[in-house]
Amino acid sequence: xxxxxxxxxxxxxxxxxxxxxxxxxxxxxxxxxxxxxxxxxxxxxxxxxxxxxxxxxxxxxxxxxxxxxxxxxxxxxxxxxxxxxxxxxxxxxxxxxxxxxxxxxxxxxxxxxxxxxxxxxxxxxxxxxxxxxxxxxxxxxxxxxxxxxxxxxxxxxxxxxxxxxxxxxxxxxxxxxxxxxxxxxxxxxxxxxxxxxxxxxxxxxxxxxxxxxxxxxxxxxxxxxxxxxxxxxxxxxxxxxxxxxxxxxxxxxxxxxxxxxxxxxxxxxxxxxxxxxxxxxxxxxxxxxxxxxxxxxxxxxxxxxxxxxxxxxxxxxxxxxxxxxxxxxxxxxxxxxxxxxxxxxxxxxxxxxxxxxxxxxxxxxxxxxxxxxxxxxxxxxxxxxxxxxxxxxxxxxxxxxxxxxxxxxxxxxxxxxxxxxxxxxxxxxxxxxxxxxxxxxxxxxxxxxxxxxxxxxxxxxxxxxxxxxxxxxxxxxxxxxxxxxxxxxxxxxxxxxxxxxxxxxxxxxxxxxxxxxxxxxxxxxxxxxxxxxxxxxxxxxxxxxxxxxxxxxxxxxxxxxxxxxxxxxxxxxxxxxxxxxxxxxxxxxxxxxxxxxxxxxxxxxxxxxxxxx
Numbered sequence: 339x340x341x342x343x344x345x346x347x348x349x350x351x352x353x354x355x356x357x358x359x360x361x362x363x364x365x366x367x368x369x370x371x372x373x374x375x376x377x378x379x380x381x382x383x384x385x386x387x388x389x390x391x392x393x394x395x396x397x398x399x400x401x402x403x404x405x406x407x408x409x410x411x412x413x414x415x416x417x418x419x420x421x422x423x424x425x426x427x428x429x430x431x432x433x434x435x436x437x438x439x440x441x442x443x444x445x446x447x448x449x450x451x452x453x454x455x456x457x458x459x460x461x462x463x464x465x466x467x468x469x470x471x472x473x474x475x476x477x478x479x480x481x482x483x484x485x486x487x488x489x490x491x492x493x494x495x496x497x498x499x500x501x502x503x504x505x506x507x508x509x510x511x512x513x514x515x516x517x518x519x520x521x522x523x524x525x526x527x528x529x530x531x532x533x534x535x536x537x538x539x540x541x542x543x544x545x546x547x548x549x550x551x552x553x554x555x556x557x558x559x560x561x562x563x564x565x566x567x568x569x570x571x572x573x574x575x576x577x578x579x580x581x582x583x584x585x586x587x588x589x590x591x592x593x594x595x596x597x598x599x600x601x602x603x604x605x606x607x608x609x610x611x612x613x614x615x616x617x618x619x620x621x622x623x624x625x626x627x628x629x630x631x632x633x634x635x636x637x638x639x640x641x642x643x644x645x646x647x648x649x650x651x652x653x654x655x656x657x658x659x660x661x662x663x664x665x666x667x668x669x670x671x672x673x674x675x676x677x678x679x680x681x682x683x684x685x686x687x688x689x690x691x692x693x694x695x696x697x698x699x700x701x702x703x704x705x706x707x708x709x710x711x712x713x714x715x716x717x718x719x720x721x722x723x724x725x726x727x728x729x730x731x732x733x734x735x736x737x738x739x740x741x742x743x744x745x746x747x748x749x750x751x752x753x754x755x756x757x758x759x760x761x762x763x764x765x766x767x768x769x770x771x772x773x774x775x776x777x778x779x780x781x782x783x784x785x786x787x788x789x790x791x792x793x794x795x796x797x798x799x800x801x802x803x804x805x806x807x808x809x810x811x812x813x814x815x816x817x818x819x820x821x822x823x824x825x826x827x828x829x830x831x832x833x834x835x836x837x838x839x840x841x842x843x844x845x846x847x848x849x850x851x852x853x854x855x856x857x858x859x860x861x862x863x864x865x866x867x868x869x870x871x872x873x874x875x876x877x878x879x880x881x882x883x884x885x886x887x888x889x890x891x892x893x894x895x896x897x898x899x900x901x902x903x904x905x906x907x908x909x910x911x912x913x914x915x916x917x918x919x920x921x922x923x924x925x926x927x928x929x930x931x932x933x934x935x936x937x938x939x940x941x942x943x944x945x946x947x948x949x950x951x
Contacts, residue, residue: 360469360516361498361550362396362447363600365572366620369393369414370598372589374407374613375582381408385423388412394421395448395463399604401611402452402459409602420444420466425459429477432460436474439464445472446514451503458505471495471517476510483511487526490515496524500564502555509557523547523569528562532579535563539576542567548574549616554605561607573625578603578614583673585613590677594662596621627660632948640941641665646912646931647827648676652857654924655949657865659857668824668930671833678854681810681823682928683840685906687856687913688849691802691811692779693730693890694863696786697873698801705789714785715756721767722781729782730889731881735767736778746777749842755783755794758842771884779846786845794845806862811851813844822852824930826910838909847908853926860917860924874919878902896943899950903942905935914938921950 371393373384385395392415399409408425415421422444424435436446444464452459460476473495475486487497495515502511511528518524525547527538539549547567554563563578575597577588589599601616619625637651648666652659664676684691699705707726711718711734714726728734739747745761752758758780783794790797795813803811810822816837826834840848851859862868869877877889886893891902903916912933915926925942 360472360496360519361568362465362467363550363572363618364416364620367413367416367598368620369416370411370600372409372411372599372602374399374409374585374602374604376408376410378406378408381410381425384410385412392418394419394465395423396600397448397602398423398425398450398461398463399602400425400450400452400459400461401604401606402454406452406454407604409604411599411602417467422464423462425450425461427460427462429458429460432462432476435462442466443468445469445516446474448499449474449476449501449512449514451476451501451510451512469516472515474499474512474514476512477505478511478513480509480511483513483528486513486515494518497526497551497566499551500526500528500566501553502528502557502562502564504556509555524550525567526565528564529557530563530565532561532563535565535578539565545569546571548572549576549601551601552576552578552603552614552616554578554603554607554612554614556606559608573597573619573622575617575619576615578612579607580613580615582611582613585615587673587675587677589615590664590675590679592617594664594678595619596624623658624660624662629948630661633661633945636941636944636948637665639944640937644933644937644941646929646933647833648680648824648931649927649929650676650678650680650682650853651928651945652678652853652924652926653945653949654857654861656922657861659854659861662854662857668822670825676824676930677822679810679822679852680928680930681820681850681852682913682930683814683826683908683911684849684851684856684928685847685908685911685913686776687904687906687915688843688845688847689730689776689779689906690890690904690915691798691849691859692782692845693877693888694859694868695798695801696730696782696889697869697877699786699790699797701869701873702801704797705786707785711781711785714788715759715781717756718759718781719764722763724767726782726785727881727889729778729785732772732774732778732885732887733881734775734778734781735770735773736775736781737762737765737768738773738775738777746842747838749839751839751841755780755787755845759784761842771882772887774887776843776846780843783845798849802859802868806859806868808851808855808859810855811849811859814840814848814850820850823850827931828910829931829933834910847906853928856915856926856928857924860915860926864917864919864922864924878919897947897950899946903939905939907932907935912938914942916942916946918946918950923949 393412394415397411401407444466448463450461496518499514551566597617603614648668650664653661662678668674668676668680724734880888901918906913912929
């Protein structure tokens with residue numbers, strides 16, 4: 339695998355100028371989606387889905403052969419430009435489409451060639467953006483390509499798309515040129531070996547050139563490479579010759595670092611299909627974030643003494659996600675790395691989520707939570723004589739786990755929170771004014787189900803997951819496929835193949851989510867986008883002095899900074915979220931390995947101290 343951050347080999351080379359508007363690569367465009375290995379039906383579905391959401395295609399890859407597969411990159415169409423994409427055109431049909439679209443004011447920005455059986459097909463993306471001077475050709479021999487290259491260079495055009503492919507036993511080229519109006523440097527080279535590409539890349543990178551378009555192709559027994567560079571200040575990352583898993587890992591890594599993919603390539607090699615990508619930074623505030631190095635140092639110190647198979651940290655400050663990074667493995671055997679959207683068990687962070695859901699339901703008049711529990715669950719035994727809100731604040735005195743033989747721990751899948759409540763509801767309450775209890779949250783979930791007539795998990799989806807676009811937040815169901823879900827590991831880093839069933843305690847310790855979604859949840863709470871500030875203040879204020887635990891949240895401070903937080907630990911999880919409301923700071927740390935909660939909290943404080951003034 340080859341890695342390159344930012345930078346040319348072969349038959350032709352040119353330096354000229356570039357019109358940034360003509361190359362269709364905005365400096366900031368966060369709304370980008372990409373897919374690969376799509377069937378025709380999947381491709382059509384994704385294309386229409388994002389077309390309806392206001393996106394436009396910027397790159398299409400099609401692998402022919404016996405089973406056609408598509409790669410697709412789409413970008414939010416912020417300027418509402420007209421576009422056309424066609425993917426199954428014969429040579430004659432492409433010519434007709436090309437002329438029709440050109441006459442209507444569209445220019446070609448991407449073209450693709452592939453073969454199904456003995457038939458060669460062509461695909462193209464056209465954009466209507468007011469650029470009038472451009473040209474494109476396909477099926478050029480090497481000498482024809484060189485001739486066109488010289489002609490268009492002399493006319494002040496630059497190449498923006500290059501592809502090489504075999505027609506029979508002969509190598510052919512396609513290329514798109516566009517008017518070059520800003521006198522920026524550019525370069526193109528084709529026919530490079532892997533070593534030549536690496537060398538040229540380093541050389542061009544040192545001169546400030548960034549890869550704009552990349553192509554790899556078989557040339558006899560050899561693998562060859564072609565690329566177009568521009569001289570540009572944008573931070574760019576390029577990777578090539580990746581297998582499917584490696585591509586997935588790097589795609590996630592660059593997304594977390596604030597890059598978007600602009601060019602996706604899929605090609606055949608002697609070792610099978612390989613992938614390449616060109617990523618462009620559009621969230622420079624992540625790389626340039628002042629505390630970045632100190633935060634990484636604090637994380638490294640923690641990791642050295644508290645190893646985990648995989649973990650992710652997310653930090654949001656002043657309304658932006660400033661830091662998002664995964665470490666280690668989400669699935670070691672499958673070579674899947676941890677990243678920002680890796681889904682972990684939340685353990686007792688679930689209590690804070692349930693507290694939030696309870697206040698949402700109250701504010702939406704879906705549930706009265708300040709009343710005696712017997713009004714909501716009359717089937718409870720008489721000893722349950724507390725207020726419903728006491729369940730959220732751990733003042734109900736409902737018991738926690740038994741030291742031995744707790745029936746909840748051997749329970750299988752339960753169909754409702756009320757069925758789970760039956761496992762322990764006949765036990766006596768404990769004495770005192772405060773008792774931490776996962777079981778109390780199961781009773782609260784039963785109250786939600788009784789009051790609303792819908793399951794706890796359904797209400798979670800409606801009022802948090804869907805309403806606030808927190809797509810990974812859900813009740814854990816390991817029988818349901820979730821691509822980014824992490825495996826769970828023991829502290830000795832041995833994979834656990836049979837995780838315990840959490841269905842009896844979804845509300846108190848059975849949820850899962852990614853660090854990306856949790857930090858956004860914290861941001862939305864802090865910005866009063868989930869509930870009013872009055873409700874947030876109530877939810878994060880302890881009802882008495884018996885404990886610093888409020889309604890699903892711990893409340894604390896250090897060095898004069900106040901925060902609300904929630905930690906959790908269980909098999910295959912050590913989780914933590916902390917929100918500093920006055921400083922607009924949210925820190926989330928999730929692991930797929932259990933560990934020391936105090937060490938995690940101390941690390942969070944160390945990280946916060948590097949950020950807070």
